[in-house]
Amino acid sequence: MDRIGAYTWHPATDRWTWNDTMYRLLGYRPGQVRPSRALVVAHKHPADRAQVGNVMAEAAAHALPYSHRHRIVSVAGEVLEVAAIGYVADDGRGSSRGVLFHGYLVHLATLTPHRPSRSAASAGAGVPTVSFEVPRVAGPLWDLDPAREDDRLLGRAVTALARAADLPDAAASHLLGHLANVAALPLVVVADRLLALSLDPDVRVLGDLLTGLAAEVPEPN
Known part of the structure; x- marks a missing residue:
């Protein structure tokens, strides 16, 4: 599910x-x-x-x-x-x-x-x-290869999401995949944009990140 x-x-x-x-x-x-x-x-x-x-x-x-x-x-x-x-x-x-x-x-x-x-009672x-009971959390969505540039990008994006929302890495990876599906964009494109937004000093909480991801991207000149 x-x-x-x-x-x-x-x-x-x-x-x-x-x-x-x-x-x-x-x-x-x-x-x-x-x-x-x-x-x-x-x-x-x-x-x-x-x-x-x-x-x-x-x-x-x-x-x-x-x-x-x-x-x-x-x-x-x-x-x-x-x-x-x-x-x-x-x-x-x-x-x-x-x-x-x-x-x-x-x-x-x-x-x-x-x-x-x-x-005990x-x-x-x-x-x-x-x-x-201590729950079992599902594993990450992907097996990332640190030797690949795209996988390193995805790993950094997952870490940014996890920190912004206090999520386990596994849940953050699923959320990143879901955001890409909702936006109908390649995963690496969403990851790259999320990382760029996370470096913006005006972006302080996860809501700001999500608002930025949902905003229209200006067309290049």
């Missing part, structure tokens, strides 16, 4: 669009439900729900890009660790309609809830607790 959900969100009207992976990550068939802010928040892990709600409120109120890690819970109760990444986009209808966000939900790992042994005053 694709690990990258993609979405748009218009806070003023609570209008959302999801790609098929967004539905599947939450346990739905594509198109089975109508996306909404309430539905999105409802699928956040109870321990992370307040934090995510605050991030969404701040982003909507001040048109801020965001990048944060949290857990979601699918319809079947599966717990996934994800990174949510969003940036302000132009909806082509004028600023009076409010801000529009374009975002990604990167599936980092699947967490398996388990209960401690009976002896007894040691804790008889109150059972639920913890999580």
Whole structure:
């Protein structure tokens, strides 16, 4: 299954669009439900729900890009660790309609809830607790050969993405591949542009990188 959900969100009207992976990550068939802010928040892990709600409120109120890690819970109760990444986009209808966000939900790992042994529960005053096993994170999308110039470029771009979003290299490589697919551009072109943007002193967060990647590239003279 694709690990990258993609979405748009218009806070003023609570209008959302999801790609098929967004539905599947939450346990739905594509198109089975109508996306909404309430539905999105409802699928956040109870321990992370307040934090995510605050991030969404701040982003909507001040048109801020965001990048944060949290857990979601699918319809079947599966717990996934994800990174949510969003940036302000132009909806082509004028600023009076409010801000529009374009975002990604990167599936980092699947967490398996388990209960401690009976002896461990007894040691804790008889109150059972639920913890999580250390997850296994999928490997990188490609095997990079450091002897090849293009592969070195991809490696540097993956590192830049990983640092900007606090992602594991494996997740950053999948995100880079997804960005290239969305843009319908060769992977090395997207990697080269991302690296150029990462050197811009005005680019400080991942949202700035994504905004720059989505901007129109001026035609050469």
